[in-house]
Amino acid sequence: MSKPSSPIVRAAAALAITALAFAAVAYFAGSAAYDWMKALHVIAIISWMAGMLYLPRLFIYHCDAEKGSVQSETFKVMERRLLRAIINPAMIISWVVGLWLAWQGGWFKAGWFHGKLLAVFALSAAHGYLSAAVRAFAEDRNTKSASHWRLVNEIPTVLMIIIVVLVIVKPF
Numbered sequence: 001m002s003k004p005s006s007p008i009v010r011a012a013a014a015l016a017i018t019a020l021a022f023a024a025v026a027y028f029a030g031s032a033a034y035d036w037m038k039a040l041h042v043i044a045i046i047s048w049m050a051g052m053l054y055l056p057r058l059f060i061y062h063c064d065a066e067k068g069s070v071q072s073e074t075f076k077v078m079e080r081r082l083l084r085a086i087i088n089p090a091m092i093i094s095w096v097v098g099l100w101l102a103w104q105g106g107w108f109k110a111g112w113f114h115g116k117l118l119a120v121f122a123l124s125a126a127h128g129y130l131s132a133a134v135r136a137f138a139e140d141r142n143t144k145s146a147s148h149w150r151l152v153n154e155i156p157t158v159l160m161i162i163i164v165v166l167v168i169v170k171p172f
């Protein structure tokens with residue numbers, strides 16, 4: 001099995017890719033830069049959400065696998081890779097590009113944006129909780145039941161619905 005690179009290296013790579021995308025868009029797209037960045041933002045949040053919805057499902061199956069079994073060790077690899085290769089970089093890109101959009105669009109004073117920020121902070125806290133759970137499963141320290149993870153699985157779903165309604169409908 002190849003040695004996993006450190007999360008810091010992966011996070012730095014995600015930031016470098018984002019910075020490059022920024023530079024390329026600003027250089028080539030001119031006045032269309034905002035729409036290009038919004039497209040990049042939506043791609044990043046789809047990746048972030050896909051991971052946030054899948055990770056608790058892996059935990060549900062992992063709870064049923066006996067500690068030390070081949071199946072349990074396979075779940076550990078799947079969880080670690082999903083978190084480090086997809087969820088973490090996608091979250092960083094979503095935040096960086098989202099804040100750039102807010103700055104460019106002058107959204108910092110908008111009521112809907114304050115609501116969205118609250119929901120995104122809650123989503124980021126859920127992200128932290130799931131990251132801690134990946135570590136706990138990796139060290140065979142998970143004490144939570146499958147039904148707990150089934151419930152946790154609903155949190156990103158509810159937050160996603162709130163965020164999308166706020167940003168598309170802009171009700172206040």
Ligand code: HEM
Binds near residue numbers: 099
């Ligand atoms: C991580 C922090 C985030 C920030 C700072 C942020 C900020 C923004 C901003 C300023 C816009 C542009 C709004 C417009 O031009 O009308 C936008 C667009 C959008 N955001 Fe986010 N966002 C974040 C995360 C998310 C998340 C987690 C989701 C979904 C779960 C999401 C969904 C969307 C969608 C669908 C659009 C496109 C809306 C449209 O075209 O009208 N964002 N975001």
